Amino acid sequence: MLLFQLEKDNEKPLYDQLYNGIKEAIISKKIAVGEKLPSKRKLADFLNISQTTIEIAYAQLLAEGYIMSKTRVGYFVEAIDELPYIQQDTITPFIEYPKKKTYKIDFNPSSIDIDAFPFQTWRKYAKDLFDNASKELLLTGEPQGELSLRTEIANYLYQSRGVVCSPEQIVIGSGTEQLLPMILRLFSEDTCFALENPGYPAVHRIFAQHKRKVYPIAVDEEGIMIQTLEKTHAHVAYITPSHQFPTGAVLSATRRAQALNWAAQSSTHYIIEDDYDSEFRYTGKPIPALHALDRNDKVIYMSTFTKSLMPSLRVAYFVLPPKLLATYNDVFNYYSSTVPRFDQHIVANFMRDGHFAKHLNRMRKIYRKKHDKLTTILEKYSASVKITGEQAGMHILLDVQHTLTEKQLQQLASQAGIGIYPLLDYRLDPSEPSKAQFLLGFGGIPVQAIEPSIEHLMDCWSIQKNHPSITK
Template sequence: MNMDMLLFELEKDGGKPLYDQLYSGIKEAIITKKIAVGEKLPSKRKLADFLNISQTTIEIAYAQLLAEGYIMSKSRVGYFVEEIDDLPYIQPDTTAFINEQPKKKSFNIDFNPGSIDIDAFPFQTWRKYARDLFDDASKELLLTGEPQGEPALRTEIANYLYQSRGVVCSPEQIVIGSGTEQLLPMILRLFSEDTCFALENPGYPTVHRMFSQYKRKVLPIAVDDEGIVIHALEKTSADVVYITPSHQFPTGAVLSATRRAQALNWAAQSPSRYIIEDDYDSEFRYTGKPIPALQALDRNDKVIYMSTFTKSLMPSLRVAYFVLPPKLLATYNDVFNYYSSTVPRFDQHIVANFMRDGHFSKHLNRMRKVYRKKHDKLTTILENYSSQVKMTGEQAGMHVLLNVQHPLSEQQLQQHANNAGIGIYPLSDYRLDGLLSTQVQFLLGFGGIPVHQIEASIERLMDCWNIPKITLMADNH
């Protein structure tokens, strides 16, 4: 390597330590590709002589770069620049899932599909459970707990899943972790590296990004108004499919009974086939009876069931879980024998006690009413614009899909809305194949908008798109 590349302006009497300046300089050079992937860095001694600083300074800087995955070390050979796209904290991907992206700008009205209603949270009850726990009687909770999560919480989750989703499982099959982003990589490690995964398209870009970060082969499978197209799945070499059957994200389609049977039959055809069922917002369903989880219909132990308390309690709680079929439990125990749970034990017990005493189901019933009211208000207001706007995926969840008839493109309409201080999210952001749709479609999340603001919010959006209200014919009495 040409040493001049590493000739950084080091301020010897600056406020920032030299090792920090050096670390930042090399990191910047790697990110901006000034130093190529696979390039060998100079030895600590050579660089110390060249920059006229101590070897210790360089050692600390290299150690930090190594810890963060910017460089790798080959024993007795030296340090080399790592392939950087695998790093989770560098996100060149602009289609990243809205929830996890830092807000570029704050909007006066935000139809973010990930937002929840924060006004109806039962703080007093929650505070009581927290206060009761932080006490001498809970001393043992200061120590590390069981790796799969607290038995008390796993028992409550197993009971809840049986009553609400028809899922039959024992607490031993449940693993608790801090969010899908932490649990999905664990599930991926239960399968060999050459396993091919199928994902819904459009779908969660975050999930897609996680699969590619772990260098897993991914095939996008089309979704229509009955959910994922199983015939398309059958034509691929995929062994594991990740689906959101109760309320497909982002289209809102519900997997039809026929497709459910087809999916389970597909999985039953080979010992290596499995379905990952993400049941992220099934609690909120507005039309018809609740649909049982796919896991509840499965007779062959082929479904890994995942869910979270993000929508039902709060995103900041960071509690999610998966239920493993008994066959995969042994693999899990082998692979994760060193693992300890990532959710604080106190938080797990607050949730467990809150569930045990019936407050969770009370809270869910209350939130169902809140979201149904918002949902009904939204659908009623949108009727006024039905000459140019059609709505789908409204049976469940906290967002609907808008199909807009308009001379402008999705991007232009989004820009118009953003300029008017309105956050709105085009469906093409969720496509995994990068193809632009000919249709103009947007996700419209209503969870975070107070019910009394829904009418004005929709009117503002339609105004900035120049979509007029339908004028109803006057009664001729």
């Protein structure tokens, strides 16, 4: 007779306890294959439980193949294959990955001002869409993204960046990390690429993961050095001409012409223009996109709503030249857009009714105020620090004259609860730099906190304010 310890005050039902007990006995060979189980009546009497409980437990064992039933004879243990049951003490322990470090003061260049987002307006558009009238949005949409959003993007690019394109040339996806691999697949595997050095780390990783040949091209105060590019065997150059990341350099007019001439020299040459934060410029007139100057259809334009709206939205897009659009349609004829249709329509309606333009105008004023505050405060320390890349974007590049190395200065700041980001982290060739340079993002720092934050940073580096000049 089967003897199982059934706990009637346990939260687990009696039939479940009995089922598990018999199953474990079969697996551990305590009940032999072919052995007959007690009848429901006998086992119910022995365990002092109802026959219904026995019936439910037997039914589950029968359904899972642990036992078999012979009509008018009873239940018998089935022969089961050996299963790789793992003892509890041999289970691989859970790997706990290090948590992302948080700081009291964080100069992260990817941060935005989350307090200024128009939640009320955004909520209205979201609420209006989640309705029976929009039930068709539950179905799969257009592979390149919703036509309404692609139309709004095309209009916006023409008005703000001088980019002339049709909605049919635009492909929408969930971020640069998803779109860039798609662009890479438009070129043969032996295509060589040129990348700015320093540059965006995620882009470096994408090219490495896809095993693409890469030529690092140095950047100076005029942007990527085209003369160096011309000496390589690169076919495609990935650049950030309007505000080089991370140095902040703006590609000069001369080099823009040189870059477009390089692209026009060969049918296999193209430029990928990443226009990631062109909306925010603080010096002079807005600079047209490189795509706007292209007369030979050699520029693939990329951008995102990460800085202009929010990073978590995960909406980005690229504009393909007509020749590459035909290749795209052949390669990605199975593709489905990775951005939810509801999100796309919220953005499209938000843009259509002029709220995107209003939001950008407001954010330009907010970021300009922060930018001016930051640069003004840093001028007080100009004997020891130098600012570059301040014409646009939401970060500046800080050159620090100090006896300590870049890594040592970063460690001091970290110990003081301050997050700063060394230029070394963005280089393709991470050799020890000759001078200390850091990205200082100001987008996510409240304007009233900028001055004390800078003072705290300078204090931990023991950098004093400039001495007032002595006049005779």
